[in-house]
Amino acid sequence: MRWGRATGKEFMAVGVIKRRFAGLQLSLMFVLASLLSPLISAAEDPDFQPWLQALITEAREAGISESIIEQALVPVTPIPQVISNDRNQAEFVETLAMYLEKRVTAWRINTGRERLARHAALLDRVSAQYGVSPRVIVAIWGIETNYGSFTGGTDVIRALVTLAYDPRRATYFRGELLAALQILQEGHISHADMKGSWAGAMGQSQFMPSSFRDFAVDFDGDGRRDIWTTEADVFASIANYLAGAGWREGERWGREVQIPGDYHARSEQWQQADAAHSCSVLRRHTVQLPVNEWQMHGVRQVSGADLPAADIPASMVFPDGIEGQAFLTYPNFRAILRYNCANNYALAVATLADSF
Ligand SMILES: [Ca+2]
8 A cells, every 4th residue: 555655655756757757748849840841851852863963864965974973962961950050040241340340350460371381482473373462362262261261061962952952042052053063073173072151152262153054173183173272272263253353463452531511412313223243232332433533533541642643443432321431442342242242251351461
């Protein structure tokens, strides 16, 4: 009886515990399910495998070999984190000052100077071939990947499969995915080593696969365009990209300027839009006047001195809006924007390059 009662009590107690645990389990499951819902839906998503099969067919038709398909595509599953990163990109816009403070740090300046000295001979050869100054190559390298020390550890094929399967920008990422498979096919890198950002930007230069296809360079001549581990290829690829984007060696990127008090009242004539550019920032840069003409409109150097006499086409840029700092930007600024289409990014690269 004693044992019976005890057992009974114990049984009841366990029952309470079980019910409580069940409640906890339910809420834990709820939390986990909401955290991991993309994972669960990806694993159980009946549409993924048919989509993948169609992709494999397309890859085959594009000449991708069975061994690459088997390594890279057959076992692939989407990465839930990539979708949540893509959906949760910060909408908060940093001011230029905040942006520069985080990126043009003393460490980046000092390390950049050290890298410029360490790779001087190589950078000079790259610079002579592509007409892009070493300081800018090193500044992009520093801003993009901390001079090659932070290149992202995501499997690029998986990331691109995820983004190509997601309907939001499926066409763009499907193109990037097929370009990435082509890179594997050509043997520039193994699937296991093809790492990059969650959005598919690869190696020390953070090239998307289509940029790799169009601009990556085998500068050391070993037959592989290796932007992951070969500095010669990294520097030449960055330089080749900027050259292709219209870099004009020997010219500045632009400068900070003072504007006349009536600038904004008169600026309507300069606020035309041009839909020809896919990059929205460049679309706002289409008004280009020669530097001499900006001088006539009352634009001056920050010191108050005249602008240099030059007929370089230049655009006014107000990164924080019309109340903030004003920059007169030249074609080289537009070339940097081709690398990453954001005024703050281009100003960070330019400021870092100027600091070396
Ligand atoms: Ca190479």
